[in-house]
Amino acid sequence: MSSIAEQTRTRRNESAVPSAESTQAFLEYFAEYNERILSYIFSLLPNEQDARDVFQRVSLVLWRKFDGFDRDGDFLAWACGVAYYEVRNFLRVAARNRLRFTDQLMETLADERAERGHEADRRITALRECVKQLPESERKLLLEAYAEGQSIRQMAERRGKAPQTLYNRLNLIRRKLFHSIERALAD
Amino acid sequence: MLPEKLRDELFELLGALVDDRLTRSQSERLEEILLSSAEARQFYFDYLDMHSGLHRWQMEEDEVEPLDAFRGELEKIVDQRRPSRLSWAKAARYGAMVLLVVTLAFAARWLLVAGGGGQSTDNAKIAEERVTTVYRTQGCVWSAEQSEWRVGWRPTAGPISLEQGVAELAFDGGARLLLEGPTRGTILGRNRIALVWGRLVADTRHASQPFTVVTPNARLTSRDGEFGVELTPDGACQLHVFDGEVHREFTGAAPSSASSLSSIRSGKAQLWDDRVARAIPLAAARFVRRIAPPSSAEIDRRCLLARESFAGSLLEDRAELDTGWLGDWSVELGRDSLASLDDGLYRTVGSTSATSGALRAEGPLRMHRRLSTPISFQQDDLYYFACLVQVGEGSAEKEGQIRWTLTDSRKRNAKGGVAIGLAAGEQVIHARLDGRSVSRAFSLKAGETHLLVAKLVGGAQAQDQVFLRVFQPSEPVLPEEPRYWSLATESARCDGEFDTVSLQIDGTSSVTVDEFRLATTWQGAVGPWIQGAAVPPEFTARADP
Numbered sequence: 001m002s003s004i005a006e007q008t009r010t011r012r013n014e015s016a017v018p019s020a021e022s023t024q025a026f027l028e029y030f031a032e033y034n035e036r037i038l039s040y041i042f043s044l045l046p047n048e049q050d051a052r053d054v055f056q057r058v059s060l061v062l063w064r065k066f067d068g069f070d071r072d073g074d075f076l077a078w079a080c081g082v083a084y085y086e087v088r089n090f091l092r093v094a095a096r097n098r099l100r101f102t103d104q105l106m107e108t109l110a111d112e113r114a115e116r117g118h119e120a121d122r123r124i125t126a127l128r129e130c131v132k133q134l135p136e137s138e139r140k141l142l143l144e145a146y147a148e149g150q151s152i153r154q155m156a157e158r159r160g161k162a163p164q165t166l167y168n169r170l171n172l173i174r175r176k177l178f179h180s181i182e183r184a185l186a187d
Numbered sequence: 188m189l190p191e192k193l194r195d196e197l198f199e200l201l202g203a204l205v206d207d208r209l210t211r212s213q214s215e216r217l218e219e220i221l222l223s224s225a226e227a228r229q230f231y232f233d234y235l236d237m238h239s240g241l242h243r244w245q246m247e248e249d250e251v252e253p254l255d256a257f258r259g260e261l262e263k264i265v266d267q268r269r270p271s272r273l274s275w276a277k278a279a280r281y282g283a284m285v286l287l288v289v290t291l292a293f294a295a296r297w298l299l300v301a302g303g304g305g306q307s308t309d310n311a312k313i314a315e316e317r318v319t320t321v322y323r324t325q326g327c328v329w330s331a332e333q334s335e336w337r338v339g340w341r342p343t344a345g346p347i348s349l350e351q352g353v354a355e356l357a358f359d360g361g362a363r364l365l366l367e368g369p370t371r372g373t374i375l376g377r378n379r380i381a382l383v384w385g386r387l388v389a390d391t392r393h394a395s396q397p398f399t400v401v402t403p404n405a406r407l408t409s410r411d412g413e414f415g416v417e418l419t420p421d422g423a424c425q426l427h428v429f430d431g432e433v434h435r436e437f438t439g440a441a442p443s444s445a446s447s448l449s450s451i452r453s454g455k456a457q458l459w460d461d462r463v464a465r466a467i468p469l470a471a472a473r474f475v476r477r478i479a480p481p482s483s484a485e486i487d488r489r490c491l492l493a494r495e496s497f498a499g500s501l502l503e504d505r506a507e508l509d510t511g512w513l514g515d516w517s518v519e520l521g522r523d524s525l526a527s528l529d530d531g532l533y534r535t536v537g538s539t540s541a542t543s544g545a546l547r548a549e550g551p552l553r554m555h556r557r558l559s560t561p562i563s564f565q566q567d568d569l570y571y572f573a574c575l576v577q578v579g580e581g582s583a584e585k586e587g588q589i590r591w592t593l594t595d596s597r598k599r600n601a602k603g604g605v606a607i608g609l610a611a612g613e614q615v616i617h618a619r620l621d622g623r624s625v626s627r628a629f630s631l632k633a634g635e636t637h638l639l640v641a642k643l644v645g646g647a648q649a650q651d652q653v654f655l656r657v658f659q660p661s662e663p664v665l666p667e668e669p670r671y672w673s674l675a676t677e678s679a680r681c682d683g684e685f686d687t688v689s690l691q692i693d694g695t696s697s698v699t700v701d702e703f704r705l706a707t708t709w710q711g712a713v714g715p716w717i718q719g720a721a722v723p724p725e726f727t728a729r730a731d732p
Binding site for chain 2: 053
């Protein structure tokens, strides 16, 4: 159970409502950096649902703490700092039984990711173009695999195939996409 | 450039990672590679960017209007009661619309606060004046002006008058204060209180700032201590320091034999009035220093709507039926596969000894029972559901669903209502509200007891939602509701009233269930499994549930 002070700080943070002006300023920063913050979190928490949960939490924390942010400072660095803390907290509390990286690797990934956050945007733009160039059957498989609530096992049952077959196929498609993106960025 | 062989290996490992199939040895190998090479780490980042990009691409393919999704999610963020998923909207394009939503949310909050009775209706004023939280109470009777105070209330700076009982306040500066009625004072700020008369204990050991108790002729400040103050109406003040140090500064002329500024350390006590100050024996027993969680019996009495311990065979007339039901279970299918076990299921972490009895099904099962008090989504209410589940050895790979549902016996729609459960073979947990299901992968350990907990949020005007959390066998359950839930359904206007609990087991799994609990609080539902510190036997009051 967290200390009373931690609960109090959490309650204070969660109950304090930033002013409209502060919120507008926050949204301007957030609009520019939210995808990079999400990419940062995802680098540390590769499970999509976990990353979403933590991103939601981080977004709220950043909003509430925005008045304490020095606007001459680096918003992304500040946000990543908050996100790192929330990821560590999440791993400590909610993901006890998952395989997880050691603290040493987590810190290394966190540091390097924060420095390279801007590169994610280019890759995502290239990804959209590369997906369009995939054959229809491969695009359809990707769509089902990344759709909400669709497990590989369910997909395999529908197709009358073993789940491992679909995992292998998905991996091949991702590898193909990865190469396409690399070529697109190199051009 | 990474060697081709290493790239191939990374593709395999990262594919397993994002598909949640990574084994322990693969995880160790992946870590070894990533630690050894900055290039490998860059590869890792690039791969995950692609994977996360595919999720966002999927949103566009689904033609979900990003603005609507983001608007809905932000509304949920502002409404603090509903944890939510934030969609990956293009915030850059919708920043102005989001600002409008937030402004509307402020207005909604303003209206809600105004309807709360006595609370400030100005958001800026709320942020400035609310400096503490009523954290726990025991037998509290507040003055008429504060009759609405309850656990969770956020008082403004101002008078405080406790007629009776004990109240614990958590100040925003981090200090914790226990007031023992009758006590009267004034909350001065996030780290200050003036005591007019009465008794209190201040604990500043976890505070981020010093805390000050102001008496008629002195200021008592502690940064890292615990102390009790008793002030009688005739002005006699006692200070007892249990831990740390308290600085006393007389605000007027110091009494004789006392300096205007002094420190009183742990184990010491002082008594003074306008004329004289002297040391007295420490009397910790005069003060209440803790409010313990309510007893489980009290929780059950106040918060438990229904309970099934599965003690006694369902196939025979049971002499004693647990609380909250109309009649016993009706077994529609699978009577022959049922077995009543003498020993209940238990968790290895933070559990009291197992209650007697559990129910095992070796094949398909369908059974129902009527609640004596239906639960309703037609009003603003919270319900918590908990039960123990164990999938038999050798059954984890078999296909099979275990599903608890809440339905309205007057309606024929089987897909309405609430359903939560798990699919053993697929290793998936799922929840359904009003016909819409969500699921996610979950690692179920055969032969071990999992705790399934659901939170059901009903709203009179707002939408309803269901959250699900599955605790692994060795995962502790904390006294407070978790911040993260494994799964959440989409919000929906369900407005149902559910009077029937059903348990359905499909497939070939061997399943054991035990200790079903339906309650109105987190502690009511998961009380038997909460892992908490031992309650100090002395200086302790027991909180209201």
